[in-house]
Structure formats: structure tokens, C-alpha cells
Amino acid sequence: MILLLLFALAPHIQIVSGNDAMVTYRELVPLRVALDPASRTFHYKGCPEARANEEWVSPAAAKLRGYKEHSCASARQNEYVTNSESRVPRDRAHIAVLFVGNSLTYFNEMPRMTSAIGAHEPRPLLVDSVTQSGASLEDLWFRTDALKRIWQEHWDYVILQERGGRAAMERGELFHQYLMMFAEQVRKSGATPLLFMTWYPGNEKFFRSAAARATVGLLPVGLAWKRDFDWDGTHPDLFGSYLIACTVYSMIYGKPALGVRIDFRDLANRNEFYDVPLLKQSMNEEQAKAIQLAAWKAVKNR
Structure with missing residues (x-):
């Protein structure tokens, strides 16, 4: 399940629920941006001008390649994926x-x-x-x-x-x-x-x-x-x-x-x-x- 939130200082992990056997958590998806070669700018997901067929890279990689942040930066979103997994069994020998x-x-x-x-x-x-x-x-x-x-x-x-x-x-x-x-x-x-x-x-x-x-x-x-x-x-x-x-x-x-x-x-x-x-x-x-x-x-x- 994918959850989109308005961009803010977002924790990498959010615990949803947990017990002795299971844990459910949301994990922040690494931020990616779309490169626009024509304007030499990059767009965040959620920007109206971002195109799915553009090359998507990390913001750091975009800046290293000389791209500038587009003015739509305020529209960027945090993306989380929700996972549930079994906890490692308790080891009473250690x-x-x-x-x-x-x-x-x-x-x-x-x-x-x-x-x-x-x-x-x-x-x-x-x-x-x-x-x-x-x-x-x-x-x-x-x-x-x-x-x-x-x-x-x-x-x-x-x-x-x-x-x-x-x-x-x-x-x-x-x-x-x-x-x-x-x-x-x-x-x-x-x-x-x-x-x-x-x-x-x-x-x-x-x-x-x-x-x-x-x-x-x-x-x-x-x-x-x-x-x-x-x-x-x-x-x-x-x-x-x-x-x-x-x-x-x-x-x-x-x-x-x-x-x-x-x-x-x-x-x-x-x-x-x-x-x-x-x-x-x-x-x-x-x-x-x-x-x-x-x-x-x-x-x-x-």
C-alpha cells in the first residue's frame, strides 16, 4: 500500500502497530525527481509538469548533473510503503x-x-x-x-x-x-x-x-x-x-x-x-x- 503525504520533515520509519509476533510499519520511499532536459530543471512527484516518461533520479544526482529545482517544489510529496512482517523469535539462550x-x-x-x-x-x-x-x-x-x-x-x-x-x-x-x-x-x-x-x-x-x-x-x-x-x-x-x-x-x-x-x-x-x-x-x-x-x-x- 502506498501513502502520499505533503512534504515535510518525515521520519524514515513510522510504526503503525506491533505485538510480540508481528510489526507493521510505514517506510519512506527514497525521493526521486523527474529531469526536464529542455528547461534543465527537475520536478518532484506531484508537480503538474512532471512526466512519467522522463528520467527519474535522486535530487542529489540531478543537482550533480547541473539541473535546478523547479518552482513547483512546494508540491512535492513524501511517499510511504506499508509493510507487515513477523518479528524474529525471542532467543532465550542469549x-x-x-x-x-x-x-x-x-x-x-x-x-x-x-x-x-x-x-x-x-x-x-x-x-x-x-x-x-x-x-x-x-x-x-x-x-x-x-x-x-x-x-x-x-x-x-x-x-x-x-x-x-x-x-x-x-x-x-x-x-x-x-x-x-x-x-x-x-x-x-x-x-x-x-x-x-x-x-x-x-x-x-x-x-x-x-x-x-x-x-x-x-x-x-x-x-x-x-x-x-x-x-x-x-x-x-x-x-x-x-x-x-x-x-x-x-x-x-x-x-x-x-x-x-x-x-x-x-x-x-x-x-x-x-x-x-x-x-x-x-x-x-x-x-x-x-x-x-x-x-x-x-x-x-x-
Whole structure:
């Protein structure tokens, strides 16, 4: 079924309904425009001057080819397709975790690192992620398939991460709004929402309040963060990502991550800048234990 809406800031996914077995959602169809070689302009679907037999491409491709937006742009429409599908059955042999965030999450393959350190538990971790560079929770709501991913499988935990630094505090009510919207969908899907507390001086009180207001658990990464854990002034280095992974482990299993894996070079993608710390840095047992205990202390004191 196709649904046309007047153009506006439109979420990529809209959940229509869901239960333990099924989910129905609307998914935004990628925007296409019709090229008019005579006028060197492009028309959106819904424009009276658009012709079905014209070449249809993405707006970005049209602009790269030198075409200009036609004045009928106000007539453009969002197009949705409605899908219903069965949810992946619940896997009670594992603990399933979904990260929803940005580069602070995907740097150093942190989700896979988390999976690796929980691999030998009686109920090992199954971890996946939906990430977008520089994204806020609002961006993740509108521009990714995070909502669909939350509902397609039966996650035990969904970890929600806002931009780093002062971003959450500066975004204020917008941050709270999308945190609560995500948390509501996570709970409806049957999972437990956790708020990723990022690292920045003064973050602690704000994140505690935000977690309480949204009735979500607090993943207290920022409580254990050390200034020298960043790689480039923003992103975590190997030790920072390991701290995040150990904090997740302790939050889920209720114990320190003592004796878990500390070498993750095999996870690195050598062609990606965000995995450089995995290849250039190393960690010894003493350093790892200090991080494991710091993560556990943060979880106990959250």
C-alpha cells in the first residue's frame, strides 16, 4: 500500500502497530525527481509538469548533473510503503543488545567489542547497532531505520546515545522529547531502554535527571571516564571504547568484567579511520583490570 503525504520533515520509519509476533510499519520511499532536459530543471512527484516518461533520479544526482529545482517544489510529496512482517523469535539462550547512536558508539568496533567480552557467559551477548555519524536522537528518529530495527527483533536492551560533549544539555527539550519517544517504542517492543551517559564536565546531574524523567536505566559511562581516554578530542581511544564495553557488560550481568578479553585487533577494519586506535594501541592486563573495576564502580554508584 502506498501513502502520499505533503512534504515535510518525515521520519524514515513510522510504526503503525506491533505485538510480540508481528510489526507493521510505514517506510519512506527514497525521493526521486523527474529531469526536464529542455528547461534543465527537475520536478518532484506531484508537480503538474512532471512526466512519467522522463528520467527519474535522486535530487542529489540531478543537482550533480547541473539541473535546478523547479518552482513547483512546494508540491512535492513524501511517499510511504506499508509493510507487515513477523518479528524474529525471542532467543532465550542469549542476551540481545541493540546500540542506537553515532560515532561515539561505532568507534573501535565497540558494539562488537562488547559482544566479544560477553561471549563466554552462560547467556552470551548478541549485539548489533544502528549508527550515523554525528547524529542526535532526533536525527536517528528521522533519518535511520532504528525504529524498524527495534521492532524487528526481540532485544533485551536498547542503548540510546545522544551526541557527545554538551549536546544533550544544549538541545534541552528536543533531547528529552526524542529520548522519551524512543524509550516508549523500546518498552512497547518488549525491551529495556538504557540511556548512554556521555562524558563531559557537568553531565552527571543532567543525565541522571533525564534518565529519571524518561524512566530509563542509566548507562554511566561518563562516571568512569578519564580525560586521556579520548583519541582526537572527541572520540574514544581503545581504552575509552573498552570502558564503554565493560560498563555495558557490568550493567547487564551485574558484576565486574574481570578476566574478559582485552585484545581486539582482529575486529579492526584497516580501511576505516575509526578503527585506527584498535591497530595502534594495546592494553595490558593491569590497565584492563583498572578499567574493568572502574566500570563496575560506576555501575554500582549510578
